[in-house]
Amino acid sequence: MRENIALRPALPADAPALAALFRASVEVLAQEDYSEAQVEAWAALADDEAAFAKKLADELTIVATVGSEIAGFASLKGADHLDMLYVHPAHIRRGVGTGLCDAMEKLAGARRAASLTADVSDCAHAFFAARKYEAQKRNMVFLGDEVLGNTTMTKKLASAPEKIQ
Ligand SMILES: CC(C)(COP(=O)(O)OP(=O)(O)OC[C@H]1O[C@@H](n2cnc3c(N)ncnc32)[C@H](O)[C@@H]1OP(=O)(O)O)[C@@H](O)C(=O)NCCC(=O)NCCS
Helix, strand or coil: CCCCCEEEECCHHHHHHHHHHHHHHHHHHCCCCCCHHHHHHHHHHHCCHHHHHHHHHHCEEEEEEECCEEEEEEEEECCCEEEEEEECHHHCCCCHHHHHHHHHHHHHHHCCCCEEEEEEEHHHHHHHHHCCCEEEEEEEEEECCEEEEEEEEEEECCCCCCCCC
């Protein structure tokens, strides 16, 4: 069942709720592809609430709500980097990620980006592949004592102007 989502810019007051959503999303949705220690290292990125709130504010962060509940959020870094995309486990596979990613692609287009790039976790690979993002390279991310693999994936935006020969 598709959810009826509404999108809005994130507010500074959303930071604690988004940190909790980030942790829940990683803890539940990443456990099939990453070890317990890797999941904990990743989830811990939201533990420093001030740093997390600053990251949300420094980027163009949007929130998806279902009724009065926050179901997910996404952030655009600069014009062409989709930095964060997290859906609460209670709302997955109902189009929330799609709504957020559609909005990120539109915002990137509005910033005149020719393409949108994300460093995609293994648990999100199928989602981005279904949206026609293409794998560019494998990366290793060092978080404390843990090393997590992800894949840089890029999609050319439909709004991108054709290259002039
Ligand atoms: C990846 C994520 C954002 C997807 O959010 P979502 O709201 O469940 O996505 P949608 O419901 O819009 O899915 C759209 C399509 O993507 C594909 N898809 C999404 N999740 C998938 C999965 N786990 N396995 C296979 N395909 C998947 C399907 O084709 C799906 O369409 P369908 O449900 O009709 O089959 C969500 O799973 C998540 O937050 N994951 C954990 C955090 C994470 O890894 N974020 C990305 C960091 S780069």
